[in-house]
Amino acid sequence: MTPQATTAPPLLVLADIHKSYGQAAVLKGVDLSVAAGEVVCLIGPSGSGKTTLLRCVNYLEVPDQGSVVVDGELIGKYQRKDRYAPLPDRELAAQRRSIGMVFQHFNLFPHMNALDNVIEAPIGVRRSDRQVATAAALDLLNRVGLADKAHAYPRQLSGGQQQRVAIARALAMEPTLMLFDEPTSSLDPEIVGEVLDVMRGLAADGMTMLVATHEMSFAEDVADRVVFIDGGVVVESGAPAEVLRAATHERTRQFLARLNGPAASARSAANATGGRDDRVQTASTG
Numbered sequence: 001m002t003p004q005a006t007t008a009p010p011l012l013v014l015a016d017i018h019k020s021y022g023q024a025a026v027l028k029g030v031d032l033s034v035a036a037g038e039v040v041c042l043i044g045p046s047g048s049g050k051t052t053l054l055r056c057v058n059y060l061e062v063p064d065q066g067s068v069v070v071d072g073e074l075i076g077k078y079q080r081k082d083r084y085a086p087l088p089d090r091e092l093a094a095q096r097r098s099i100g101m102v103f104q105h106f107n108l109f110p111h112m113n114a115l116d117n118v119i120e121a122p123i124g125v126r127r128s129d130r131q132v133a134t135a136a137a138l139d140l141l142n143r144v145g146l147a148d149k150a151h152a153y154p155r156q157l158s159g160g161q162q163q164r165v166a167i168a169r170a171l172a173m174e175p176t177l178m179l180f181d182e183p184t185s186s187l188d189p190e191i192v193g194e195v196l197d198v199m200r201g202l203a204a205d206g207m208t209m210l211v212a213t214h215e216m217s218f219a220e221d222v223a224d225r226v227v228f229i230d231g232g233v234v235v236e237s238g239a240p241a242e243v244l245r246a247a248t249h250e251r252t253r254q255f256l257a258r259l260n261g262p263a264a265s266a267r268s269a270a271n272a273t274g275g276r277d278d279r280v281q282t283a284s285t286g
Contacts, residue, residue, distance in 0.1 A: 011036040011071055011208050012057065012177055018065035019052050019232075026052045027063070028232040034177075034210055039203045041219035041240075042212040044229040045255060050212040051104075053229070054179045057210065058099040059092055070099060071176055097125065100170030101179040104186055106162040108154045114141060114165045115150040118172050126173070133172070140168040144198045160191030164198055171202075178202065180211040216259060220244050228252045 010033035019027040027049045034040050042050045055061040057068055059076035068075040075095055077084045087095070108117050118137035122128040128136075141150050144164040154162055163183055170178060180199065184192040196218050203209060203222050213219060219226050219240055226243040228236045228251075236249045247253045 008036060009072065010034055011038075012210065013069040014053070014057070014066065015069075016066040017053065017056055017063050017068070019049075019056060019061060019063050026232050027056070029066070030229070030232070030234055032227065032234065032237075034208060036176075036208055037206045038224045039209045039211065039222055040225045040227060041223040042210065042227050042229055043214070043216070043219060043243075043255070044235075045258075048229045049232040050229055051181050054101070054181050054210065054212055057177075057179055058096050058101060060101075062086075070095070093125070097173050098176045099179065100173060100175035100177070102163070102166050102170050102181065102183050104182045106154070106159075106166045108162055108165060108169075110154050113151045113153050114146060114157070114168075117154075117165055118169045121169065122172050137168070137172055140171050141165070143171075143201070144168050145194070158191055159187045160194045163187065163195045167195075167198055167202075176208065178207055178209045180209065180213070182212050182214065184213070184215060214259070216244060216256075228255065230255065 012032075012034040014030055014032040017027050017030040018025070030049070030053055032040075032053075042053065044050055052061055056063045057070070057075070059068070062076065067077075073095065076087050076092055078087055079085075108114075109120065112120065115134065115137055118140060119128075119130070119133040122133040122136070123130055138147070138150060141147055144167055146161060146164055146168070149157060149161060149165075152161075154165075157165065167183075183199070184195050187195065192215070196215060199209070199211070199218070200222055211219075211223070221240075223240050225237060226240045227234055228243060228247075228249070230251055236243055236247060236252045242248075243252065244256065247256065
């Protein structure tokens with residue numbers, strides 16, 4: 001989806017994000033902005049920091065350094081005199097309402113049917129009227145192609161159906177930003193497409209999305225921008241055709257070669273120097 005005019009401030013701004021676990025530095029000063037309506041795909045090897053970066057956006061992980069701003073609001077902390085202090089839990093929870101997140105694993109409540117999973121947060125957190133929340137949830141389940149599964153329990157749903165319920169649940173809070181952490185990585189190859197189709201629909205509707213993925217065809221078809229992360233830093237960023245078909249950084253080409261085979265890497269290197277422009281092949285890894 002084409003983002004809004006560049007004169008508008010970004011919806012999401014990550015500035016100098018650092019995060020370590022003990023002696024292991026996972027993020028080493030990441031700067032990234034996402035415009036309203038933009039779809040940005042994060043690619044990179046496992047352990048590169050993609051998931052940690054997503055979790056820093058809504059402060060499921062607290063950055064050791066740096067700032068997160070969503071729609072003009074500083075997330076997770078506030079300025080008190082000459083220093084920053086952690087935001088109280090209640091205020092942080094309120095901030096998270098505008099940030100939807102879909103995880104690798106569906107995290108549905110097993111004792112609730114699909115409809116109840118979707119209405120739980122609007123009723124419990126936003127204090128929405130049950131009838132209003134139910135009507136909205138049914139609309140969302142229809143939107144993700146599960147109108148006939150409203151009363152099915154997670155154990156009665158396929159992995160792809162559970163993930164689509166999880167997407168509907170995230171959308172029920174009417175977020176301005178959606179985060180996706182490898183949403184197809186735990187799915188059988190045959191049902192990956194049904195989740196990606198829902199995400200394509202969200203992009204077409206103008207939802208701002210930050211997506212960690214190994215689905216290169218999705219990144220090429222849907223993303224406005226692809227960001228390659230490795231070793232906790234942004235190595236390369238640009239339009240999908242630039243990064244996936246004409247990468248300028250050798251490390252990016254190495255990563256793509258592992259996903260797509262040596263031929264894809266050779267094409268990328270050739271394209272970077274003005275060679276033939278071929279389409280990247282579909283890759284799907286966990």
